[in-house]
Amino acid sequence: MGSLVGRNLLADAEPGTAPRMGFFTDTSVCIGCKACEVACKEWNAVPEDGLEFTGMSYDNTQGLGADTWRHVAFIEQDKPMGQADSDMRWLMASDVCKHCTRAGCLDVCPTGSLFRTEFGTVVVQEDICNGCGYCIPACPYGVIDQRKGDGRAWKCTMCYDRIGVGMEPACAKACPTDSIQYGPLDELRERAAMRVDQLHELGVDEARLYGHDPDDGVGGDGAFFLLLDEPEVYGLPPDPVVTTRDLPSMWRHAGMAAATLLGGLAAVFAVHGRAGGGR
Amino acid sequence: MNGPDTGGEDMREARVGEGTGRRRRGRGGRRGEKAMVPEAEFTSYYGKPILNPPVWKAFDVAGYFFLGGLAGAGSVLAAGAGLTGRPRVARALKISSLAALGGSTAALIHDLGRPERFVNMLRVMKPTSPMSMGSWLLAAYGPAVGAAAVLDVTGWWPRLGRAATAGAAALGPAVATYTAVLAADTAVPAWHEAHRELPFVFAGSATAAASGMALVAGPVGETGPMRTAAVLGTALELAASKALERRLGIVAEAYATGRAGRLLRAAEILSVAGAAGAVFGGRRRAVAALGGAALLAGSACTRFGVFHAGTQSARDPKYTVIPQRERLRAAAG
Numbered sequence: 003m004g005s006l007v008g009r010n011l012l013a014d015a016e017p018g019t020a021p022r023m024g025f026f027t028d029t030s031v032c033i034g035c036k037a038c039e040v041a042c043k044e045w046n047a048v049p050e051d052g053l054e055f056t057g058m059s060y061d062n063t064q065g066l067g068a069d070t071w072r073h074v075a076f077i078e079q080d081k082p083m084g085q086a087d088s089d090m091r092w093l094m095a096s097d098v099c100k101h102c103t104r105a106g107c108l109d110v111c112p113t114g115s116l117f118r119t120e121f122g123t124v125v126v127q128e129d130i131c132n133g134c135g136y137c138i139p140a141c142p143y144g145v146i147d148q149r150k151g152d153g154r155a156w157k158c159t160m161c162y163d164r165i166g167v168g169m170e171p172a173c174a175k176a177c178p179t180d181s182i183q184y185g186p187l188d189e190l191r192e193r194a195a196m197r198v199d200q201l202h203e204l205g206v207d208e209a210r211l212y213g214h215d216p217d218d219g220v221g222g223d224g225a226f227f228l229l230l231d232e233p234e235v236y237g238l239p240p241d242p243v244v245t246t247r248d249l250p251s252m253w254r255h256a257g258m259a260a261a262t263l264l265g266g267l268a269a270v271f272a273v274h275g276r277a278g279g280g281r
Numbered sequence: 282m283n284g285p286d287t288g289g290e291d292m293r294e295a296r297v298g299e300g301t302g303r304r305r306r307g308r309g310g311r312r313g314e315k316a317m318v319p320e321a322e323f324t325s326y327y328g329k330p331i332l333n334p335p336v337w338k339a340f341d342v343a344g345y346f347f348l349g350g351l352a353g354a355g356s357v358l359a360a361g362a363g364l365t366g367r368p369r370v371a372r373a374l375k376i377s378s379l380a381a382l383g384g385s386t387a388a389l390i391h392d393l394g395r396p397e398r399f400v401n402m403l404r405v406m407k408p409t410s411p412m413s414m415g416s417w418l419l420a421a422y423g424p425a426v427g428a429a430a431v432l433d434v435t436g437w438w439p440r441l442g443r444a445a446t447a448g449a450a451a452l453g454p455a456v457a458t459y460t461a462v463l464a465a466d467t468a469v470p471a472w473h474e475a476h477r478e479l480p481f482v483f484a485g486s487a488t489a490a491a492s493g494m495a496l497v498a499g500p501v502g503e504t505g506p507m508r509t510a511a512v513l514g515t516a517l518e519l520a521a522s523k524a525l526e527r528r529l530g531i532v533a534e535a536y537a538t539g540r541a542g543r544l545l546r547a548a549e550i551l552s553v554a555g556a557a558g559a560v561f562g563g564r565r566r567a568v569a570a571l572g573g574a575a576l577l578a579g580s581a582c583t584r585f586g587v588f589h590a591g592t593q594s595a596r597d598p599k600y601t602v603i604p605q606r607e608r609l610r611a612a613a614g
């Protein structure tokens with residue numbers, strides 16, 4: 003019982019059920035084939051959401067949303083790649099829901115539709131979601147969104163149905179270069195650290211991990227990345243923070259404001275006195 | 282992990298990525314705006330927003346903020362008026378609070394993607410979700426406000442009516458201010474960064490709106506306290522807004538520009554004019570009604586302005602990237 007006190011029963015996984023599973027997306031080996039995007043759409047029956055010519059290099063999906071759960075970003079730069087003999091590099095990165103340790107979407111969901119699975123992932127229960135839309139601006143990464151015509155919020159489930167029977171998620175399965183790796187988060191973090199060291203030895207000094215640190219503003223991501231440039235170059239926030247970290251301060255200030263309202267008006271009536279007496 | 286990404290280097294790196302995200306220069310904005318916030322460079326992915334902007338409809342959600350404030354502060358004024366022998370304005374305020382609550386609940390339900398699943402709001406009670414707490418708050422406040430109005434009008438069970446009035450007055454301030462937490466508890470820069478001031482802006486705006494309603498609907502002989510309250514509410518709202526703009530750095534721009542800037546300037550003018558009308562002409566029926574209407578309109582403009590400041594700040598990556606970069610730089614020392 004004591005262990006229940008102070009634990010958010012609705013936001014944390016049941017302890018000791020299964021190891022926390024995650025994605026490590028090593029963008030240094032991404033070839034931009036979009037197999038992950040396609041596999042995700044196919045497996046999860048995600049509706050088509052427009053195939054536009056955007057002029058953004060090879061990117062025509064533009065960003066994550068209700069109907070795009072994997073998004074491959076393409077960035078063209080006048081910059082050499084490691085020690086390669088070229089003045090130009092082409093960055094590609096497959097983005098996905100981060101399955102945050104402290105997930106803003108889950109914290110603010112008023113219905114309990116968003117929940118933490120036994121794998122430590124964050125999933126929407128679509129039969130409960132009432133489309134209030136609160137999770138959407140709560141996500142510091144711009145992942146979850148409302149599906150038009152459906153009204154509910156949708157995002158990556160890390161293929162909850164597949165991992166429940168021991169399979170890997172569709173995107174990781176389809177990735178031909180193992181840029182997307184799925185596994186127990188602890189193992190992935192070790193492997194990622196080794197990969198960064200390896201790249202640094204090869205002279206790719208700009209290689210860095212993103213979302214791997216359990217001490218960051220969201221308590222670390224369940225899906226983290228190896229990037230070759232600053233996060234914002236890929237459309238990722240450089241220092242995301244779960245909004246509910248400041249919630250105690252928010253309630254405190256709201257309480258003070260409410261007390262000001264009540265106290266102030268009580269004082270006004272006290273000063274004016276009874277009708278007919280004063281003015 | 283962090284090479285400095287400023288100046289020409291950055292321009293070159295983000296050749297394709299620069300898009301529309303870079304700040305326009307030399308914008309002739311409000312006085313002092315440029316001096317307050319130095320030009321900053323930042324990188325983005327083709328100028329795309331980092332956040333997914335709120336899908337909330339302005340009319341529903343800003344309208345909900347406004348009506349919730351009107352109802353909540355109105356309940357406090359109604360109780361005060363009832364206790365100090367001002368029964369007619371008390372009754373008017375009880376009715377307006379009930380109507381405002383009805384309107385705000387309708388707006389809330391209308392904004393849902395699945396309105397028929399509204400009751401799922403009461404499926405759990407989650408302190409981390411201001412929307413969950415707000416739903417429970419309204420579930421308690423609604424019956425109190427309804428009973429207060431109905432029992433006053435019918436004259437049935439006066440003791441129960443007084444208890445309902447007191448209950449509504451006790452919950453009213455929370456109804457008026459919790460919506461500020463609702464907005465602030467998001468990743469939207471203009472809302473989250475303003476989480477300290479926003480509840481005070483909302484408390485002041487709610488007080489001004491409810492006082493305005495009293496001036497419109499109550500007899501001038503009974504609205505003396507509401508005229509004072511109109512001034513205090515307006516003063517609180519303006520002071521909190523100024524504090525907000527001072528503290529927010531570059532994000533304050535979202536409050537000063539575009540539709541948000543226009544609405545908030547209109548709010549300032551309407552609120553000050555309404556408060557002035559209340560003080561100087563509040564004993565004359567026509568002036569009181571006009572002043573009251575201006576206060577109500579001012580409060581509505583404030584809520585719509587704050588709403589649009591939020592969506593504007595979510596749509597432009599600079600409000601997400603620049604403050605986060607500054608935070609990282611400060612942490613790195």
Ligand code: SF4
Pocket residue numbers: 099100101102105106107108124140141142143144145146157
């Ligand atoms: S990245 Fe966004 S949608 Fe995914 S778990 Fe975190 S807050 Fe939720």
